[in-house]
Amino acid sequence: MSTRGMMVGVDIGGTKTEAVVVDHTGAIAGRTRLATGYGAVAVVDSAVAAIEGAASAAGVGLPGLGTIGIGIPGTVDAATGLVTHAMNLGVERLELGSLLSQRLGTPVRVENDVNAAAIGAFHALDQPGSASIGYLNLGTGLAAGLVLRGELWRGARGAAGEIGHVLVDPNGPLDLDGQRGGLEVVASGSGIARQWATGEDNPVTAVLDAASAGDERAIEIRRRLFEGVASSVRILVLTVDVDLVVIGGGLSQLGPRLLDGVTDVFAEWEAKSPFIASLELGARLVLVPEAPIAALGAAYLGSAAVVA
Numbered sequence: 001m002s003t004r005g006m007m008v009g010v011d012i013g014g015t016k017t018e019a020v021v022v023d024h025t026g027a028i029a030g031r032t033r034l035a036t037g038y039g040a041v042a043v044v045d046s047a048v049a050a051i052e053g054a055a056s057a058a059g060v061g062l063p064g065l066g067t068i069g070i071g072i073p074g075t076v077d078a079a080t081g082l083v084t085h086a087m088n089l090g091v092e093r094l095e096l097g098s099l100l101s102q103r104l105g106t107p108v109r110v111e112n113d114v115n116a117a118a119i120g121a122f123h124a125l126d127q128p129g130s131a132s133i134g135y136l137n138l139g140t141g142l143a144a145g146l147v148l149r150g151e152l153w154r155g156a157r158g159a160a161g162e163i164g165h166v167l168v169d170p171n172g173p174l175d176l177d178g179q180r181g182g183l184e185v186v187a188s189g190s191g192i193a194r195q196w197a198t199g200e201d202n203p204v205t206a207v208l209d210a211a212s213a214g215d216e217r218a219i220e221i222r223r224r225l226f227e228g229v230a231s232s233v234r235i236l237v238l239t240v241d242v243d244l245v246v247i248g249g250g251l252s253q254l255g256p257r258l259l260d261g262v263t264d265v266f267a268e269w270e271a272k273s274p275f276i277a278s279l280e281l282g283a284r285l286v287l288v289p290e291a292p293i294a295a296l297g298a299a300y301l302g303s304a305a306v307v308a
Contacts, residue, residue, distance in 0.1 A: 006021055006022070006023060006024075006029070006058070006060060006065055006066040007021070007022045007066050007067050007068075007069070007299040007300065008020070008021055008022075008051055008054065008055070008065060008066065008067065008068045008069070008299060009022065009068075009069050009070075009071070009116075009120075009294075009295040009296055009297065009298030009299025009300070009301070010047050010050055010051060010068070010069070010070045010071070010295060010298055011071045011113065011116065011117075011292065011294035011295040011298060012036060012043060012046065012047060012070060012071065012072040012073075012089070012113070013036060013073070013113070013294075014036065014073065014088040014089060014140075015035065015036060016033055016034065016035060016036055017033070017034055017035070017036045017046045017047060017049075017050045018031070018032070018033040018050065018292055018294070018295045019031070019032050019033075019047075019050035019051050019053065019054035019295060020054055020292055020295045020296060020299060021054045021055055021057070021058040021060065021065075021299075022296065022299040022300075026123065028292070028296070029057075029058040029059075029060075030054045030055060030056070030057035030058025030059070030060070031054055031057060031292065031295075032050055032053030032054045032056075032057055033050070034046065034049060034050055034053065036089065038089065038090040039089075039090040039091070040090070040091050040093075040094045042090075043072075043086075043089050043090075043091060043094065043096070044094075044096065044099050044100065044103070047070065047096075047100060048100070048103055048104065051068065051104065062104060062105075062106075063105070065106065066106075067106070067107070067109075067299075068100070068104065068106050068107070068108045068109070069108070069109045069110075069111065069116070069297075069298035069299055069300065069301030070096060070097075070100065070108060070109070070110045070111070070116075070298055070301075071110075071111055071112070071113040071115070071116025071117065071294045071295070071297060071298040071301070072086060072089070072096065072110060072111075072112070072113055073086050073088060073089065073112070073113050074086030074087075074089070074091065074112070075112075075158070076110055076111055076112045076158075077158075078109070078110065078111050078112075078154065078158075080095075080097065080098075081095065081096050081097015081098055081100075081101075081108060081109070081110040082094070082095055082096070082097070082110075083095075083096045083110065096108075096110050097109065097110045109301045111152075111298065111301050112145075112158075113294055114135065114137045114143045114144070114145045114161065115145040115152055115154065115161075115297075116145075116294050116295075116297040116298045116301060117135055117137060117145060117248055117288075117293050117294040117297055118133065118134075118135035118144075118145025118146065118147050118152065118161075118246075118297065119145070119147060119152055119296075119297030119298075119300050119301060120291070120292070120293030120294055120295070120296035120297025120298070120300070121133060121135045121147075121246045121248060121288055121289070121293050121297070122135075122147040122150070122297075123296060123297070123300060124288070124289040124291045124293050124296060125244070125246065125286075125289060131149075131150070131243045131244070132146075132147060132148045132149055132240065132241075132242045132243050132244075133146075133147050133242055133243060133244045133245070133246055134146055134161075134233075134236035134237075134240065134242040134244070134245045134246070135147070135245075135246045135248055135288075136229075136232055136233065136236065136245055136246065136247050136248070136249075137248050137249040138187065138188060138189075138229065138247060138248070138249040138250070138251035138252060138258075139188065139189055139248075139249030139250045139251065140188060140189050140190045140250070141164055141184055141188050141190060142163070142164035142183050142184040142187055142188040142191075142228075142232065143161055143162055143163065143164050143184075144161035144162075144163050144232070144236060145161050146160055146161050146236075146240060146242070148240060148242070153240075163183055163232055163235055163236070164182060164183050164184030164188065165179065165182050165183075165184065166182060166183050166231075166235060167179055167180070167181050167182050167183075168181055168182070168183055168186065168227070168228060168231050169181030169186065169224070172185065172186060172224065173185050173186065173191070173194065173195050175191065176190075183228050183231060183232055186224040186225060186227070186228035187224070187225050187228025187229050187231075187232065188251075189203070189204055189250055189251060192204050192207055192221060192225060195207075195221050195224075196218070196221060204225070204251060204254065205254075207221050207222055207225070208222060208254070208257055222261070225261070226258075226261035226262050226264065226265050227265050229247070229251075229258065229261075229262045230262045230265035230266055230269075230281070232245075233245045233262070233281055233284070233285055234269075234276075234279075234281060237279055237281060237284060238279075242284070243284065244284050244285075244286055245284055245285050245286070246286055246287070246288050247259075247285065247286070247287050247288060248287075248288035248293065252287050252288055255287065259285065259287070262285065263282045263285070266281045266282045267282075269281075
């Protein structure tokens with residue numbers, strides 16, 4: 001098989017590393033997933049093994065295999081490929097881009113994992129080149145990635161989309177950043193786990209089940225969750241007026257249980273404000289498509305342009 005036009009994307013997560021090989025049509029030609037090692041050396045080894053596995057699944061060899069992009073948690077200098085403060089990976093400082101380039105003999109681009117997922121969502125939705133999306137990642141944390149008119153928007157210092165630190169309730173629960181009532185503490189998996197603190201494997205589902213059964217504390221946590229997600233959508237629309245807000249991350253698996261609660265909040269706001277009603281927030285909100293979007297987005301990162 002010819003490797004011309006092949007792109008490789010890798011999503012390095014706290015527990016798994018997933019790699020895909022994408023052909024010139026945008027189709028996934030090969031895919032692999034394996035456990036992520038802990039620590040800088042093991043993270044690099046995991047990425048290399050995943051790339052080799054995806055290439056093998058695609059029936060191609062590494063030499064001459066097009067471009068390579070990586071999505072990874074932590075603070076990422078996209079210009080140099082330096083990763084810092086990826087604490088769940090055991091990484092304080094890692095020259096990931098240069099190390100992988102040396103190992104693989106191909107230039108490697110590195111980006112924050114939420115930004116990579118935003119690009120993947122953009123392509124998976126097959127939006128026109130002029131369309132803009134806000135990818136709202138609701139997982140362990142809460143953050144957004146912005147693709148505006150087909151281009152990733154990082155901001156002046158790479159902080160674009162870090163809306164989890166936006167305060168919505170000064171009397172709300174305390175977050176790990178030392179602030180009270182930030183979006184992340186009310187509308188992320190880790191924030192809800194700290195509020196509920198009963199030790200369930202899936203605290204968000206546990207809270208929703210308990211709220212449905214009439215537990216008053218769970219009802220309050222659920223209210224904060226729905227209002228926090230709705231506020232995140234409103235912020236993305238009011239600041240950059242994106243065409244769509246795409247919900248991804250672990251909480252997106254709640255599906256209608258989440259969307260119905262959020263749209264109920266929209267309805268309350270719209271009943272009080274014709275301006276908010278005119279924004280049509282509910283019509284702009286969609287769940288992320290079923291696809292390995294973070295790895296897919298990383299593949300497009302490796303190419304010269306975000307949009308194919």
